[in-house]
Amino acid sequence: MKKIHIIHENSEWTNHLTARLDELQLPYEEWFLDQGIVDLSSEPPEGIFYNRISASSHTRNHRFAPELTESVLSWLERHERTVVNGSRALRLEVSKVNQYMALNASNIKTPQTIAAVGKEQIVDAARKLNKPSFITKHNRAGKGLGVQLFHSVEALNSYVYSDDFEEPLDGITLIQEYIEAPDSSITRCEFIGGKFMYAVNVDTSKGFELCPADVCQVDDLFCPVGEQEDKPKFQIRDNFSDNIITSYESFLQANQIDVAGIEFIQDKEGTLYTYDVNTNTNYNKDAEEQYGRYGMLELANYLGKRLKTM
Structure with a gap:
């Protein structure tokens, strides 16, 4: 039977949707992709596939959920299944x-932004940005995690070389002009x-x-x-x-x-x-x-x- 397949890694964010699917008496199945296997030689089931994987999955100890989901989406798209928010959407979600x-x-x-890898490079990027106030954020985060506001390069330098510095998951820190x-x-x-x-x-x-x-x-x-x-x-x-x-x-x-x-x-x-x-x-x-x-x-x-x- 064709059904709606919900690809996700966070039930607390998905329960509201499944409650509505139940209300409408629509057939569905949850694919919880915190871990798993993808048999590339097999064919996917029939139906539509809705991808709800989040960039913040690592904050729920689901570090490789996006990578596993990318494999699943590639497999689905190869077999021309109907995918809602497919591999292109996922690529933008995590970067x-x-x-x-x-x-x-x-x-x-978009706000003026510089991407940097390395502590020295983060500070250099802030100098290059040359704005009175600026924020840092992680390239892959979700929910605004890791966002910090600074009013000077000196303050950023102190933060970057302190124990409070949050290393981005993919190593890329964004230095971005602060829009007030x-x-x-x-x-x-x-x-x-x-x-x-x-x-x-x-x-x-x-x-x-x-x-x-x-x-x-x-x-x-x-x-x-x-x-x-x-x-x-x-x-x-x-x-x-x-x-x-x-x-x-x-x-x-x-x-x-x-x-x-x-x-x-x-x-x-x-x-x-x-x-x-x-x-x-x-x-x-x-x-x-x-x-x-x-x-x-x-x-x-x-x-x-x-x-x-x-």
């Missing part, structure tokens, strides 16, 4: 360098089937770990529970409209990405900078309940339609 190059190829503006939003917020645009669904305003005043998933609200340092805040951290922007949406949809089509969240920030002059593409996207329950639109339900419907048309 911000690849993201920025693909965004720039679609004429989408007047209201300390960023916007995350959600797409399903390559088409715009809604935009979320995210309050960044308490830090850079911006995963919208419900579990992240509990686990992340900057997602405290039980506190009364002036406004929710995640709020869906009603009737959001901007020319960037058309550019994003063209970018997704060009890179064979079906499901994604794309994040941008605007400076005080109104210039828009795109800085992250999340092909393993999550949705915030509280924001959706207030807005009355549900990403996982729309995603489940989309997967069901793709299965039906096979």
